[in-house]
Amino acid sequence: PKINRLQKNKDFEEVFKKGKGVKEDFLFLKFLDNNLGVSRFGFVVANKISNKATVRNRIKRKLKDLVREKLPAIKKGTDLVVIVNRQINAKEFGEMEKTINKLFLKSNIL
Numbered sequence: 001p002k003i004n005r006l007q008k009n010k011d012f013e014e015v016f017k018k019g020k021g022v023k024e025d026f027l028f029l030k031f032l033d034n035n036l037g038v039s040r041f042g043f044v045v046a047n048k049i050s051n052k053a054t055v056r057n058r059i060k061r062k063l064k065d066l067v068r069e070k071l072p073a074i075k076k077g078t079d080l081v082v083i084v085n086r087q088i089n090a091k092e093f094g095e096m097e098k099t100i101n102k103l104f105l106k107s108n109i110l
Contacts, residue, residue: 004071006042006079015042015081024103026087031107034079039109041067042081049086059084062093066100075109 006012019032034040043063045056063082067074082103088096104110 003038004040006040006081011040011079012042012044012081015079019079019081020107022103022107024106025099026085026091027099027103028083028085029103029107030081030083031109032079034077037077039071039074039076039078039080042079044081044083046084049084049088059088062096063100066097070100070104070110073110074104078109080109 006015015030015032019030022029041064043060045059049059050056063084067082082100
């Protein structure tokens with residue numbers, strides 16, 4: 001939902017500067033408390049992954065779907081940015097799901 005999205009550059013920059021980071025396989029998660037009572041997500045898929053926007057957007061859609069399933073269990077009041085590594089091109093949806101679950105458990109936001 002729109003309420004669960006990080007949209008402004010200012011919000012992304014704040015998470016990058018002040019947030020804590022956790023890495024798991026091909027994903028990196030930066031997170032920071034936001035005092036809003038709702039968790040907000042942002043996804044970063046760089047041009048290094050693919051020059052084609054369709055490929056980058058497909059990766060974002062898959063990750064958004066995985067996060068949407070976990071949203072009720074995620075701790076409220078946190079801004080999260082998921083950064084994708086180049087190795088994601090060789091991964092299947094099931095592998096993405098396992099990795100994002102490990103990432104959330106490692107960061108204690110579930």
